[in-house]
Amino acid sequence: MRASIIAAVVAVALCALTATVTAGGPSTALSRVTGRQIADGTVTGRDVRNGSLTAADLAGLSGLAYRLVGFDVAADSWHTSRVFCQGETKVLGGGVSTVNNPANVRIAVSAPLNEGAGWTVTVFNDGSFAVSEYIWAVCAAVAA
Numbered sequence: 679m680r681a682s683i684i685a686a687v688v689a690v691a692l693c694a695l696t697a698t699v700t701a702g703g704p705s706t707a708l709s710r711v712t713g714r715q716i717a718d719g720t721v722t723g724r725d726v727r728n729g730s731l732t733a734a735d736l737a738g739l740s741g742l743a744y745r746l747v748g749f750d751v752a753a754d755s756w757h758t759s760r761v762f763c764q765g766e767t768k769v770l771g772g773g774v775s776t777v778n779n780p781a782n783v784r785i786a787v788s789a790p791l792n793e794g795a796g797w798t799v800t801v802f803n804d805g806s807f808a809v810s811e812y813i814w815a816v817c818a819a820v821a822a
Contacts, residue, residue, distance in 0.1 A: 738821035741767055745796070745815045751783070751803040758787070762796035763817035772797030772815035779809055 743764065751757040763769050769790050776783045782805030791798050797815040 739818045740821075741765075741817075741819040743767060743817045745817060746812055747814075748810065748812050750808050750810055751801055752808050753803060753806050756786075756800065756802050757811070758798065758800040759811070759813050760791060760796055760798045761813045761815045762791070763794070763815060765819075767817040767819050768794035769796055770816045770818055772813070774799040774801060775812045775814070776801075777810040777812070779805055779807075783809055783811070 745761045745763065747759060747761045749757060749759045761772070772788070772790065774785060774788055782803055784802040784804065785799065786802060787798060787800040789798060790796070796817075797813060799811075799813045801811060803809050
């Protein structure tokens with residue numbers, strides 16, 4: 679009885695191996711995906727494993743700069759502020775930070791300016807005293 683169970687397991691394993699090899703199996707999964715096979719704009723940061731990119735992968739970026747502008751927002755008021763990249767650099771990302779009492783600050787806009795010139799934010803302070811904010815942008819020259 680035990681020999682027939684072993685024979686059945688071996689037969690199932692051989693069938694599975696044959697089906698895998700016939701269908702392309704692991705060799706298909708191990709083939710490389712090239713840039714030609716990826717549609718523009720479909721790969722995001724979530725798709726790239728942390729630590730997998732090197733400086734050579736980022737060729738075409740130069741002059742990386744961090745731009746920062748501070749401003750105060752009066753109590754119960756709106757404020758819009760902008761930070762600009764310098765020279766021929768373009769914005770890669772940006773945001774806004776609240777120094778004191780962030781619970782009273784509402785961010786309405788945090789977005790790149792037209793054509794990557796910098797970053798803009800619009801915030802509302804619904805608190806009873808002024809708050810300090812910082813808008814920041816990361817800029818770099820990007821090769822065409």
